[in-house]
Amino acid sequence: MVHMQPTLDFESPHLSNGRLVVGIDEVGRGAYAGPVTVGAVGLRSAKPIPTGLKDSKLLTARARESLVEPIQAWADVWGIGSSTAEEIDLWGIRIALAVAADRALANLHMPVEQLLIDGPTNLLRCSMAVPMGVMQPPVIQFASTPAHMIVKGDQKSATIGAAAVLAKVSRDAYMTALSEEYPQYEWSGNKGYGAPGHIAAIATSGLTSYHRQSWNIT
Numbered sequence: 001m002v003h004m005q006p007t008l009d010f011e012s013p014h015l016s017n018g019r020l021v022v023g024i025d026e027v028g029r030g031a032y033a034g035p036v037t038v039g040a041v042g043l044r045s046a047k048p049i050p051t052g053l054k055d056s057k058l059l060t061a062r063a064r065e066s067l068v069e070p071i072q073a074w075a076d077v078w079g080i081g082s083s084t085a086e087e088i089d090l091w092g093i094r095i096a097l098a099v100a101a102d103r104a105l106a107n108l109h110m111p112v113e114q115l116l117i118d119g120p121t122n123l124l125r126c127s128m129a130v131p132m133g134v135m136q137p138p139v140i141q142f143a144s145t146p147a148h149m150i151v152k153g154d155q156k157s158a159t160i161g162a163a164a165v166l167a168k169v170s171r172d173a174y175m176t177a178l179s180e181e182y183p184q185y186e187w188s189g190n191k192g193y194g195a196p197g198h199i200a201a202i203a204t205s206g207l208t209s210y211h212r213q214s215w216n217i218t
Contacts, residue, residue, distance in 0.1 A: 005054055006161040008046050010116055010150060015046050019113040020076065023159025024101055026123065027056075027167045029093060032202070033185065033211045034175050034192035035082040036096055038123070039167030040104040041159045042077040042112065050074050055155045056164040064169050071162045078163075079107030080170045089214040091137050094126045098140050104167075105142045115145050118153035118160050182208055 014021045022042040029036055050070035052063060059067070072078055081103025083096035091099070101123040105112055117123055124143045130136060153160040172191055179188035184205050186197040192210075194217070207213055 004155050006049065006154070006156055006158040008043075008049065008158050010148065010153075010157045011043060011159055012046060014114045015043060018044060020044050020110060021114045021116065021159060022077075022105065022108065022112050023116040023118075023153070023157050023161070023163045024104060024123065025118040025154055025160050025164035025167060026097055026100065027164065027171050028192070029097065030194075031192035031212075032194050032198060032215065032217045033085060033187065033208070034178070035084050035171065036088060036093065036100050037080060037082045037167045037171040037174075038097070038100040038104040039163035039165070039170070040077075040079045040081070040101075040108060041071065041075045041162040041166065042108055042110070043074075043159055044076045047074055049158045050162070053158060053161050053165070055152075055161060056168045057154075059165070061172065064165050064172075067162075067165050068169055071165060075159075075162065077108040077110050078166060079104045080166060081105070081107060082171070085210050085212045087137075088212050090134060091130055095128060095130070095137050097123050098126050098128070098143075099137055102138070102140045102142055105145075112142060112145050115142070115147040116153060116157050116160055117147050117149050118157075118164070120149055120151055122147050122149060178210060182210070 083100040
């Protein structure tokens with residue numbers, strides 16, 4: 001199977017006007033434990049894409065890690081944002097994703113003029129209603145920012161692909177560090193997803209505060 005390489009085709013119409021174009025992508029949506037994390041990578045002008053950049057799921061862990069510094073040097077701005085397992089339990093995954101994306105964009109510390117978002121829906125736009133008595137989620141600052149959604153955007157758009165790599169490396173490092181405290185869940189290998197060893201450890205050791213306890217995974 002031939003896998004397409006990401007380009008600046010989606011960014012170029014905006015870069016020609018000198019606008020800040022930011023690609024965003026998320027990781028950890030389907031995990032049993034740990035945060036959901038969003039990466040954001042912004043460009044103001046067209047530049048040669050870092051060698052080897054492609055869909056993060058097609059890269060080895062070592063290849064992703066080797067791309068972090070080239071991506072950060074290439075980007076005009078970049079940021080990471082997360083929502084914790086506790087916040088996912090509190091608000092639900094959809095709101096938690098919006099909050100994580102908003103945090104990633106806030107960490108750019110620059111006005112964002114155009115978003116490119118992986119997938120068919122805008123992560124930043126959703127109903128923020130929560131049940132009575134539940135702590136309200138923060139206001140989503142970037143909900144009205146112009147956005148273009150791109151299905152399989154991490155394969156097509158260089159800024160989205162780069163954002164996915166940064167998000168994946170950041171979240172993987174966090175889960176690996178947590179694994180030192182909770183080795184029985186094998187998070188250094190499964191990164192909080194539902195691998196057999198993780199599921200077996202939940203059955204014998206129960207859930208931690210890093211598990212998404214509302215997901216009925218016991």
